[in-house]
Amino acid sequence: MKSEDVSGDLREVLYTKEDIDARVAELAAAVDADYQGRDVLLVGVLKGALMIMADLSRALSGQYPMDWMAVSSYGSGTKSSGVVRILKDLDTDLTGRDVLIVEDIIDSGLTLSWLKTNLQSRGASSVEVCALLRKPEALKVEIDVKYVGWDIPNEFVVGYGLDWAEQYRNLDCIAVLSEHVYS
Ligand code: XMP
Ligand code: MG
Numbered sequence: 001m002k003s004e005d006v007s008g009d010l011r012e013v014l015y016t017k018e019d020i021d022a023r024v025a026e027l028a029a030a031v032d033a034d035y036q037g038r039d040v041l042l043v044g045v046l047k048g049a050l051m052i053m054a055d056l057s058r059a060l061s062g063q064y065p066m067d068w069m070a071v072s073s074y075g076s077g078t079k080s081s082g083v084v085r086i087l088k089d090l091d092t093d094l095t096g097r098d099v100l101i102v103e104d105i106i107d108s109g110l111t112l113s114w115l116k117t118n119l120q121s122r123g124a125s126s127v128e129v130c131a132l133l134r135k136p137e138a139l140k141v142e143i144d145v146k147y148v149g150w151d152i153p154n155e156f157v158v159g160y161g162l163d164w165a166e167q168y169r170n171l172d173c174i175a176v177l178s179e180h181v182y183s
Contacts, residue, residue: 028059046070048104051161082110095123
């Protein structure tokens, strides 16, 4: 789906498909350079990370096995609480593995902070993060993120895997949702 298909629902397109392709290629080049010759497991966080995972993994050179987790954050409405429940766990033993968590967006950072600690406790030799988007104004915890696509304002965005009530996930760009959609 393209922005024209739902233009009435979007306030502003932040990044086009071309912008995303170019940035993901840069992130992939940085990951390749940092992990040369190492066996890295990409861990995608469902469902939002599906697009970045698909594009980043194909832009990487060499073998990068993938696994997936689904987590749910207890909290009121759209706010994350930091209390996380695993809905789908990894199939892979992390002992001695270099892990790169692939995320769509970091908001409060609470989910990711929990996830990093959880994966480290399984014996991974390193756990780093690649997130396409980050909202610096919304951060509630210090979190070290090795690769970030873009820092964005504290507004609700959709597209490229990001949804509002399971909608707009298949939008090919990243856009700020109009308030009239959710109010
Ligand atoms: P925390 O707050 O723990 O949560 O960093 C991150 C998760 O919250 C969701 N999230 C969003 N989803 N547009 C979305 O579609 C947004 O602007 C947004 N902000 C946070 C998302 O699932 C992310 O993984
Ligand atoms: Mg997510």
